[in-house]
Amino acid sequence: xxxxxxxxxxxxxxxxxxxxxxxxxxxxxxxxxxxxxxxxxxxxxxxxxxxxxxxxxxxxxxxxxxxxxxxxxxxxxxxxxxxxxxxxxxxxxxxxxxxxxxxxxxxxxxxxxxxxxxxxxxxxxxxxxxxxxxxxxxxxxxxxxxxxxxxxxxxxxxxxxxxxxxxxxxxxxxxxxxxxxxxxxxxxxxxxxxxxxxxxxxxxxxxxxxxxxxxxxxxxx
Numbered sequence: 225x226x227x228x229x230x231x232x233x234x235x236x237x238x239x240x241x242x243x244x245x246x247x248x249x250x251x252x253x254x255x256x257x258x259x260x261x262x263x264x265x266x267x268x269x270x271x272x273x274x275x276x277x278x279x280x281x282x283x284x285x286x287x288x289x290x291x292x293x294x295x296x297x298x299x300x301x302x303x304x305x306x307x308x309x310x311x312x313x314x315x316x317x318x319x320x321x322x323x324x325x326x327x328x329x330x331x332x333x334x335x336x337x338x339x340x341x342x343x344x345x346x347x348x349x350x351x352x353x354x355x356x357x358x359x360x361x362x363x364x365x366x367x368x369x370x371x372x373x374x375x376x377x378x379x380x381x382x383x384x385x386x387x388x389x390x391x392x393x394x395x396x397x398x399x400x401x402x403x404x405x406x407x408x409x410x411x412x413x414x415x416x417x418x419x420x421x422x423x424x425x426x427x428x429x430x431x432x433x434x435x436x437x438x439x440x441x442x443x444x445x
Contacts, residue, residue, distance in 0.1 A: 244401075248385050262333035262336070263337040289330070317397055
């Protein structure tokens with residue numbers, strides 16, 4: 225291995241991999257929770273009559289669209305003051321978390337909303353006719369029926385987050401992006417960039433395989 229990749233410090237590469245997984249997994253949990261809540265809010269407020277519900281929907285939709293549309297690298301810079309306040313630093317894996325979460329949660333929320341919209345309206349109406357309240361409809365009808373799409377959505381989001389962590393690494397968040405750009409490209413060590421890229425691809429493939437297996441397991445159709 226030392227002959228093929230003479231400039232690669234494998235201990236440091238393992239540290240960079242751990243940092244990438246840390247950023248991805250922590251932000252993924254937060255994005256999953258926030259995305260489900262935002263997706264529910266968008267779905268439910270859009271289905272209700274009344275001026276208040278419509279205003280709530282449009283305010284939420286506008287905020288979601290704004291944060292979903294800002295390029296991630298710009299969002300990191302915009303959030304630097306908030307990041308400094310929340311985590312006490314603007315470098316390292318922890319500093320990337322606010323931007324990762326705020327960038328990916330609106331994207332996933334839209335996927336969740338679409339998943340809920342695809343649920344058969346007849347099933348929802350049948351549950352309502354049987355006296356189910358909104359909580360029961362959400363917990364026993366909407367989420368179970370939309371679960372395959374929800375899992376597929378979080379799989380896509382996880383893969384996007386891996387890419388975001390690589391971009392965050394370029395500006396000091398650590399991880400494999402830091403290794404590929406700062407250690408590899410800027411120091412003219414292409415083998416470091418290559419190994420970093422291969423590890424990122426392996427992580428993406430693992431997420432995709434796990435997501436596909438879970439989607440298949442929960443899809444009862």
